[in-house]
Amino acid sequence: MKLVTAIIKPHKLDDVKASLGEVGVAGMTVSEVRGFGRQRGHTETYRGAEYTVDFVPKVRVEVVVDDGDAAKVVEAIAGAARTDKIGDGKVWVTPVESITRIRTGEAGADAL
Amino acid sequence: MKLVTAIIKPHKLDDVKASLGEVGVAGMTVSEVRGFGRQRGHTETYRGAEYTVDFVPKVRVEVVVDDGDAAKVVEAIAGAARTDKIGDGKVWVTPVESITRIRTGEAGADAL
Amino acid sequence: MKLVTAIIKPHKLDDVKASLGEVGVAGMTVSEVRGFGRQRGHTETYRGAEYTVDFVPKVRVEVVVDDGDAAKVVEAIAGAARTDKIGDGKVWVTPVESITRIRTGEAGADAL
Amino acid sequence: MDYQGDHAWILTSSALVLFMTPGLAFFYGGMVRSKNMLGMLMQNFFSMGLISVIWGVVGFSLAFGNFGDGGLLGDFEFAWMRDLFDPSSGARPALDMIYQATFAIITPALITGAIADRMRFSAWVWFLGLWSILVYSPVAHWVFGGGWMAKMGALDFAGGAVVHINAGAAALAAVIILGKRKGWPKTAMPPHMLPWTLLGAGILWFGWFGFNAGSAGLANGQAVQAFVNTNMAAAAAMLGWLAVERLKDGHATTLGAASGAVAGLVAITPCAGFVSGMSPFYIGAAAGVICYLAIQLKFKLQYDDSLDVVGVHLVGGLVGSLLLGFFADDVVNALGQYAAVDGVFTGGGWGLFKDQAVASFATFGYSFAMSAIILLGLKAVLPKGIRVTEDEEDQGLDLTQHAEVSYALGDMGSMARE
């Protein structure tokens, strides 16, 4: 089992979801995060005082997959999330030792 | 050290917390996430236009535990979070190489 | 590659960011979480009914780094986030098997 | 005498009282959980729609037709908006009709606080309409329309009985019949956004000047006195509530400030044009303290009066209606259309108090019984009943009753248009 974690641009989520569907991924978990990196943040002004905000809104996508599917899933995400502009994000893979479906107690690939 | 990550239904959080307390877990970190899976989302209507939302609100629970406790913790979570309805979620375990308590610098099991 | 995950106090984020900058970390992802541990929560009162909230607001910082940098990064975070009061949080390290920069497809250290 | 000055004030008052219903919607809305926010707003706003129509078609006539008959119900004299437009009086009947419409709208809206989070919207629609015709119009006739209570000598300046005891009694019947919210009282159900509640309280306080001072019907000294009393009772009740809250719970809360003010406004409603001097302070302070204590009852007696309509409106209405028996001042009374009468403290003996007690309990009894009958009837008749399913309650009224959500603040858009 592998956990594929991707940090993507918020408006690419629908494309990523569709692309994951195409490679047979039936479940995922997403959350709102803020990213810091090469992409510049923005400036806000309140009554003459200027503020810089370095963090930009991103979405984190997490998918647990079978070992053999990890590469394919990484590719599906990266393909769908690419806009070729700075800030497109990262995808990384970490090992998962076990997984359980809470409802049934099934483990391993059956839990996905 | 293991990191146990669970995706559960939001209203089961209190039960899971209680159950973790019973097996001696003294700390955890939780966050709001959205899940996609077998459980259906919902439909919204605004001025005659219909929208479908596939993601459903979930809570992610993360607990770092000693290697030996992982199985017990997974069981405690899965037991408490079960409602036997679709969408109860997953629990997975990943390896942790080191952990530090920021306040004291303690490492390993002492950091928990 | 390692993933360094830290749970810190929200108002220490700027210090941690600065400190990471000093050790050469150019990117990170942060998110709002709630923590449960030794630090006490708070009490709210509404029309005479009292409620206790055990969870306290925390920020999760995630940084993917080269294997060799992990220790340094943990130290940088722990140093910057310390207030010596209960609730300063944890830092843990997990293995990362691969990482890709979505925009360019670069992998490994080049993706950071 | 010219009527323009009076018209100006009653037109303004009508607008103010109409605005109270959105205010009430937000006062309540801030207190429910976020998944039920729109459900709460909708139940209130819908009253502005449905009751306006019912009131114009038949409600006003049932309440104010046969004016001064000393009886139980009006007639169909003004039904279908008939005979309201009389140019010589500047359309005074139409002015009275629309001013009273705003009272007819907000009274059932008060009940929504009790039944929060669990009533089917379609059941609410039925209940709202039936209640207005079968309960509100008759009770309004008894006092405002010159019915038996007015004849008996009971006083109710702007609706302590007609509005607050009436709605509070209906609320009590409704929570008993509907049952508790799932999880109550074990599960915490704290307010999701108190600033809405404070905003609503501000609007209510503002609009209540139209409610009470407008009830003088003219821009005269009684209107001024009612205005003064309204403000002072709200203020004293806020202080009273906060004082006891601080003593008992250790903190003075913003919800307490808002709730106390509303309790004072409720209690002064029947008294506004009938008392003077320091009286509004005493009545307000009493209401603040008593209502705070009254809302603790629901935990003891185990009825889920979700946002304390019983504790604030029923109890506050009783406090005001009964205290009027003590504080009524015939110098102020004399200005209005009512007979001048004094209370116990002002040398008038116990006569008025007795009338007030009779009127209060008659209102309570009729409203409680009739509301229960309507609800039990609807429960039996409506195919899906009057309460949402457990699943719907979990998901919230916003999604299940209205297919909407209140807040979509996040950056993460994932929604598909069909």
Add this chain to the structure above:
Amino acid sequence: MDYQGDHAWILTSSALVLFMTPGLAFFYGGMVRSKNMLGMLMQNFFSMGLISVIWGVVGFSLAFGNFGDGGLLGDFEFAWMRDLFDPSSGARPALDMIYQATFAIITPALITGAIADRMRFSAWVWFLGLWSILVYSPVAHWVFGGGWMAKMGALDFAGGAVVHINAGAAALAAVIILGKRKGWPKTAMPPHMLPWTLLGAGILWFGWFGFNAGSAGLANGQAVQAFVNTNMAAAAAMLGWLAVERLKDGHATTLGAASGAVAGLVAITPCAGFVSGMSPFYIGAAAGVICYLAIQLKFKLQYDDSLDVVGVHLVGGLVGSLLLGFFADDVVNALGQYAAVDGVFTGGGWGLFKDQAVASFATFGYSFAMSAIILLGLKAVLPKGIRVTEDEEDQGLDLTQHAEVSYALGDMGSMARE
């Protein structure tokens, strides 16, 4: 006769109508995505600033100068705030000026709902000012200022044509010239916070009493009738909209309740002081149903009228202006400054209807054409054009036009002061 009572009502009405523009800002603001909330609020609030000044300097004079000339435009009689303060009449000209100022402010503000999320703020500033002088003042003169439409015999009590058809036609021109929002209609763009929309609807309903009943100019029977009609039409339209929505979509929504009420308020605007009895119910119900159906058109015809200004204000304004030709009642009319006239249903034949149709379509044609000319001119002249860049649209108006964000609720502070 003393004027104080009338003054009291028109001062109050002026305040109420002024308050409608913030109400409109929130009504619209709740419907846009959160990144454009402040942009929406700003376009509306800015109208309170810019138009007040323009109106005082020249706009009022262009609309109301040369009063009753039966012509096309006023003159400079009152320019630079001249000759408004006449102590003997209690400064009645100044009172008329400021009351009408609030109409001049809200009319272009209505357009912001159509162009939501994509117009440069600086382009809006130019458009707003030019439109007020070149479109609003002339059209106001035609009817309110005693110009050609008034002479012809067309009626417009409070602005069915001057305000709603006028703004709706401009909105249609604007969305055609500006183009669709990026992603529309495929991308979902649901309301970010409906409670704002409901709050705005509550404020609008409240303020509309000043809009319509204030248009009687006096605190007389016509004002009362207009007040009654306003409330009843809003109510009936809410029910009408919700009924058809429930039938077609399966749910009665809070957005529908708010939208329906506004549609009814729009439609009754031209009729408010001219119809009586049950008429407001019929006009309102028609508006509720027709406007609901009209807003579905944009998906068919593919114009991105973002918050349905065309569907609600243009169509609602037409419904009201034309139905007045059927329902006008000379008993009520007679009270005002206008000639008494009946409609088709009230025995007056088709004469009035024809005038209404001519006035409606003339207003539509002039406003549409002139708005298009202004916008095309600005597009050609302004260095950065009239629309934000794609990137700015993605980021939202709040950040790119105003360097601000609406919501900062989180605990995670990471912001540096320069």
Add this chain to the structure above:
Amino acid sequence: MDYQGDHAWILTSSALVLFMTPGLAFFYGGMVRSKNMLGMLMQNFFSMGLISVIWGVVGFSLAFGNFGDGGLLGDFEFAWMRDLFDPSSGARPALDMIYQATFAIITPALITGAIADRMRFSAWVWFLGLWSILVYSPVAHWVFGGGWMAKMGALDFAGGAVVHINAGAAALAAVIILGKRKGWPKTAMPPHMLPWTLLGAGILWFGWFGFNAGSAGLANGQAVQAFVNTNMAAAAAMLGWLAVERLKDGHATTLGAASGAVAGLVAITPCAGFVSGMSPFYIGAAAGVICYLAIQLKFKLQYDDSLDVVGVHLVGGLVGSLLLGFFADDVVNALGQYAAVDGVFTGGGWGLFKDQAVASFATFGYSFAMSAIILLGLKAVLPKGIRVTEDEEDQGLDLTQHAEVSYALGDMGSMARE
């Protein structure tokens, strides 16, 4: 002459001014960090409670007793709500009392913007009460009550000195004594929810018509002129503020639009019934520009006037009070209860300006000194002092002072009822 028309307007104005305090609460509340939202709301709403009571019991009498004595303080003539109800005048004294109560409520509430985020609630309670009696009532007597300033010939139509300079001076004393917020000015403390601020600004603008036009005391031409001036000054100030902001910072902001409008409303307050023609535009524009520049001072001088009460109210109040010495117009003046007098630009020479300057600085001096004395006294006397602890400041006023939170929007419920 009938009084009903005047009563209608002053009753309406009283309601409008009362509504300004909730408006102010939200205007300020939107600008603080979310953890202090309820703390801000509470400080304002509490003023409605406490000051109403104090004003009725003693404050009004201290300010308006001994009317026209040319002295320093009123007496106890009206204490304990005595002698306010006089049927022959339609209870005019009671009407004046309640109208003025709303001013007494909002004036200290203005100070809450300066001391945001760091004052103990119990210390605020004490300060509020003492300040009202020791500072507000005397200063109100000097001008409004016919005290020495009025006798001298200084003019203050609706409270440029009594309200704005007075509150601004107290704010300055308070921020010096309380000290800076933890982290200021290094840590960013941006507004948590600007829509609240815009909503508050809308309510303030709306209510300010009651504040200024109500100060005529009658529904006459002066009221109309004051209404016109109020609107026009707010508008011009919004444009002035935005223009300089755009030049200096590159963007016109919504916070700027709201702040500019408020600055204009402040500056026109002393002038509203005394100037005419284009004057409100000049006064407003000057206030917009000058206040924008004034708020930058705090960074230079290092006092943490958190939401710019000094920059907007003290400076704006001074701008208006002093400019009145230039723009006063005796044609308008003559309508009121004051002596007709002209300013520098209107041929009246420097006499009025001198009086205005004396009145402004006397108000500033007295309020600053007395406020400092009260605060230093409280600091010495109150067991926990006047400021929250560092830890409490970190956690926020909502939790630590009121045991509440503002926003609970999430799906994740984890709260236990005790």
